[in-house]
Amino acid sequence: VDILTLHVPKTKETTGMIDREVLKALGTKGYLVNAARGGIVLEKDLLWALDNKLIAGAAIDTFETEPKPNAALIKHDNVYCSPHIGASTLEAQIAIGHTVADQIGKALEGGVVDYHVNLPEVGVIDQPIMKAYSTLAEKLGSLVGQILDFNPQSVQFQYRGDISELDNSIIRLSWMKGYLNKVVDDYVSFVNVGRHMDRLGIKVDEKVDPGFSSYNSALKILVRGAQGQQMTVGGVVFENRHLRLTLINDFHFEVEPTGNMLLIANHDRPGVIGDVGQYLAKSNVNISGFNLSRNVKGGMAMAVVSIDQTLSPQNLKDLKSLPNVEVAKAIWI
The missing domain is CATH 3.40.50.720 (NAD(P)-binding Rossmann-like Domain)
Known part of the structure; x- marks a missing residue:
């Protein structure tokens, strides 16, 4: 038989x-x-x-x-x-109990549960690389929500390298959640981000680039406005756990996106770094990291400054008034 x-x-x-x-x-x-x-x-x-x-x-x-x-x-x-009772053994019920406890912990921490009933766009998030990139995406969304100076009309997600071959829906939803938490007053969750984006009139599309070779994987997000405005942010994850902000428009960095940060955009002239450092010192604001990038020599430069405390609106106003400084924005991630 x-x-x-x-x-x-x-x-x-x-x-x-x-x-x-x-x-x-x-x-x-x-x-x-x-x-x-x-x-x-x-x-x-x-x-x-x-x-x-x-x-x-x-x-x-x-x-x-x-x-x-x-x-x-x-x-x-x-x-x-039999009436679909395969999960009714003692061993299965014990396993279910452990799973339920684990998923409740994820939900209480604001994460995405693996076996959801009301989030149909996402499969089981069982790969460390996807968990890491979803966290990075939410941080990049939060950053955009804090520094964007125009109303976005569309967002394009570009998945590069290894992640281009995976289901990236959780990455897309995570970016939306991070962004919307900074721009809407209503409650934002992974379940309702799509409705919020529709209400704001923001179109979403995706693009893959499996041939990308600068890193094993990378995420790039392009935000466009109705009047031709454009903003680009990007990031990578090393070893499935080290998150890095690597791109803001034409400026390249390698910054851990966490805590209080100051974004400075300025003309590439001597003395700007010193002026910013002196002002922060006089204001008793400690610098824990300073990342500088410029597009061309003598053109524009941008700095992402990690600091130990928040800045007041007056601090930002003073920084923007410094010679050659065009933009001064506070970020908290």
């Missing part, structure tokens, strides 16, 4: 994989057992095989249509049924 048992998830690849050809190959002494998922077996083909005595019988715990399965199938003399 041959017995074919199914123990696979229901995916695009497994849906309908047990059809007439498989059942005929099982043979007249063969039995089929499906305790996996409904839809993996084509039930019309199974009923055909049973009626024509091409297999000896079947045992089914999951069906294509529940709670009303195919009546002809469950009444068949050679079919043994």
Whole structure:
């Protein structure tokens, strides 16, 4: 006697994989057992095989249509049924309890649970690289929400390198959540970010670049306004845990996006760094990191300054009044 048992998830690849050809190959002494998922077996083909005595019988715990399965199938003399109770063993119930506790912890911390019922756009987030890039994306969204000076009309997500071959929906949702938390007054969650974006009239599209080779993976976001305005931010993750802000418009950095930061845009002239440092020192603001970038010699420069405390509106006004300084904005991530 041959017995074919199914123990696979229901995916695009497994849906309908047990059809007439498989059942005929099982043979007249063969039995089929499906305790996996409904839809993996084509039930019309199974009923055909049973009626024509091409297999000896079947045992089914999951069906294509529940709670009303195919009546002809469950009444068949050679079919043994159970009402989808595969998860009712003691071991399964203990595992479910551990899973529920773990998911409650994620939800309370503001994360995305792995087995959601109201977030259909996202699959199970089971790869460290996706968890890391979703965190980076939320931080980049928060940054954009704090420094953008125009109303965005569209956002393009560019997935580069290894992450371009994965399901990046959680990255997209995370960026939206980070951005919207800074620009709307209503409650923002992974569930409702799409509605918020629609309400703001912001269109979203995505682009992949698997041939990107500067890093193993990278994320780039392009924000456009109705009047031709444009802003670009980007970042990378090293070793699935070290998050770095690497791009703001034409300026390249390698900054850990965390805590209080000061963004300075200025004409590339001597003395600006000294003026900014002296002002912060006089204001008793300690600098913990200073990252400087310029597009061309004598053109524009940008600095991302990590600091130990928040700046007041007066601090920002004073900094902007310094010679050659065009922009001074506070960021908290």
